[in-house]
Amino acid sequence: AALPLAAAAEASDADAQRLAQASIQTNMLSRFEAARLRDTLQGATGGRFVQGAARFAMGETAAGAAAMTAAVAPHGRISWPLVTYLPFLWDYSTQMFLKPNVTADFADRVGHSFRHRYSAEPNAETYEALLDLAAATRDAIRSLEPRDNIDIQSFIWVVGEYREGDERE
Numbered sequence: 001a002a003l004p005l006a007a008a009a010e011a012s013d014a015d016a017q018r019l020a021q022a023s024i025q026t027n028m029l030s031r032f033e034a035a036r037l038r039d040t041l042q043g044a045t046g047g048r049f050v051q052g053a054a055r056f057a058m059g060e061t062a063a064g065a066a067a068m069t070a071a072v073a074p075h076g077r078i079s080w081p082l083v084t085y086l087p088f089l090w091d092y093s094t095q096m097f098l099k100p101n102v103t104a105d106f107a108d109r110v111g112h113s114f115r116h117r118y119s120a121e122p123n124a125e126t127y128e129a130l131l132d133l134a135a136a137t138r139d140a141i142r143s144l145e146p147r148d149n150i151d152i153q154s155f156i157w158v159v160g161e162y163r164e165g166d167e168r169e
Contacts, residue, residue: 005090008054016046023089028097029081036076037085045071050086057087057095065122083122084130092149096134098127102160107133109159110140 002022003015011019020041024034040049052067064087069078080098088097100118107114117129134152146152 003050005054005057008050008086008090009058011047011050011054013044013047016041016050019050019086020046023086026089028088029085033079033081033085036072036079037082039075040072040082043075045074053083053086054090056083057090061124061127065124065127069122078122080120080122080126084127088149088153092153094149096127096130096149097153098130099157099160102157103130103133104160106156106160110137112136 003011003019007015008019020038023041024038029037040046049068049071052064052071054064055067056064058064065078065083068083072078072082080100084096084098087095100120104115104118106112112133114129114133117125119126133156134149137152137155138146141152141155144151144155146155
């Protein structure tokens, strides 16, 4: 609501600064990632980061990831959570949020090729593998009636974080 996707495609640095106040109020990012995103959005490359995120969300995955990577560079390293955060918030019916370790653990447990297609460097192939994993998960848990990718992300998180001994007696 703070900056709709259509407006984000033309975002200015001032738009990014306003977005920084509204968008980093979830528990999805680690405190380090949230700080890096806030610094980026409030800095001189904020508008370019938001424009890149909008391109990513609108299907220009490679170009969007490259733009976000360049915008974050003065503030540290890019990560998949930073790349996928805003697109997921804009459109959680088609976009996915990626926490790599948990998602790779989940993919191993369900026999999906995501881990083998994963690269820490944001790229279209890894994101396509994530979307494929989300679609396969949606099909597998259809009886649970997932409403959107928030439900799919939550399911991946719970299963991916599960460790032996977590069960109750």
